[in-house]
Amino acid sequence: MPSQPLVLSPVRPRKVTLYRRWLAIWRRLRELRMIAKGLLDRDHPVLAHLIPIRRCNLACTYCNEFDDFSKPVDVDVMLNRVDHLARLGTTIVTISGGEPLLHPELDDIIKRIRERGILAGMITNGYLLTAERIHRLNAAGLDHMQISIDNVMPDEASKKSLKVLDRKLQLLAEHADFHVNINSVVGSGIRDPQDALTVSRRALEYGFTSTVGIIHDGDGQVQPLGPAERAAYREIKSFEKSSYSQFNKFQDAIADGLPNKWRCRAGARYLYVCEDGLVHYCSQQRGYPGKPLGQYTVEDVKREYRTEKSCSPHCTVSCVHQTSLIDFWRDPQTIKPAIDRPPVPGTPLVHIETTRR
Numbered sequence: 001m002p003s004q005p006l007v008l009s010p011v012r013p014r015k016v017t018l019y020r021r022w023l024a025i026w027r028r029l030r031e032l033r034m035i036a037k038g039l040l041d042r043d044h045p046v047l048a049h050l051i052p053i054r055r056c057n058l059a060c061t062y063c064n065e066f067d068d069f070s071k072p073v074d075v076d077v078m079l080n081r082v083d084h085l086a087r088l089g090t091t092i093v094t095i096s097g098g099e100p101l102l103h104p105e106l107d108d109i110i111k112r113i114r115e116r117g118i119l120a121g122m123i124t125n126g127y128l129l130t131a132e133r134i135h136r137l138n139a140a141g142l143d144h145m146q147i148s149i150d151n152v153m154p155d156e157a158s159k160k161s162l163k164v165l166d167r168k169l170q171l172l173a174e175h176a177d178f179h180v181n182i183n184s185v186v187g188s189g190i191r192d193p194q195d196a197l198t199v200s201r202r203a204l205e206y207g208f209t210s211t212v213g214i215i216h217d218g219d220g221q222v223q224p225l226g227p228a229e230r231a232a233y234r235e236i237k238s239f240e241k242s243s244y245s246q247f248n249k250f251q252d253a254i255a256d257g258l259p260n261k262w263r264c265r266a267g268a269r270y271l272y273v274c275e276d277g278l279v280h281y282c283s284q285q286r287g288y289p290g291k292p293l294g295q296y297t298v299e300d301v302k303r304e305y306r307t308e309k310s311c312s313p314h315c316t317v318s319c320v321h322q323t324s325l326i327d328f329w330r331d332p333q334t335i336k337p338a339i340d341r342p343p344v345p346g347t348p349l350v351h352i353e354t355t356r357r
Contacts (some may be wrong), residue, residue: 043302045270048271051273051274053101053260059151073190080294082113084294085118095123096311098275101124102130120140132178134171135175144181145181146182146183147165148182180208184203186233197232200212210236233255254316263324270324278290281309285315303335
């Protein structure tokens, strides 16, 4: 059933001031330095996802990355984790959740990331954004923010709708000095594929970048897209001109129900650090390697770099795809899949071969 019509207010596009232009140039130079370092040195993480709180203020049915009761991780613990990621040579740290804006000392965590010379990103549902909160994120030094908007009108699957979040987008256009990317979705649980096009076009009107992801259901499964979904997906992909997420041919195959053949460098180039401080391949492959971040060394990075991941053909974790692109042309993986080995005792294991955006 198509979504109900939504009448949106006129857009006031983002002002490109001299200061914002300078920040964008400086951010791009740091991103280019990140790429150069990744090409020259294989023994450091490119991107780490850091979870400061598992609690979320929403309960989207497809998501298995949240609860409604967890307390925020102590800020000193989080700062120590940032410091250790810096010692490993990590070039980007993206704060996720749960909902990271629920953490009372989030600004201090972002400041520490920037103080250690690391690019600072955040994935949020956007509900808690205000003008004052955006200015605090500016002051903390946030580089990138991503918000996923799942539909035009809220439904039982997701409340992350354009109807609710459009005012937040206007606030970001007016006040944010950091880069903003809006991710729309197609796939399981999304009633009308045209919603994704509406969301993407609205993001471009505000002056943000726009990407598209393939959503999974509550069991972590993804199905090939139907004709209408595929058409919407292809059109939105054509919008991805200047986004840092544009180099993602992996999802094109997934949209057509085809596996990908690639060398996943999770546990090496990409680290998922849960709220308990354990390193996992990603949010959907927990328990491997399942080692505390404080004990994670360059030797662990080197081992996982060469470890084959048997879940990789149907993986939809786009951030792992992108970080692994740096090394797709070199270094075969000669160590047997870690999921065929026992995980570290006492760590949770979730063996699901797909994920959301």
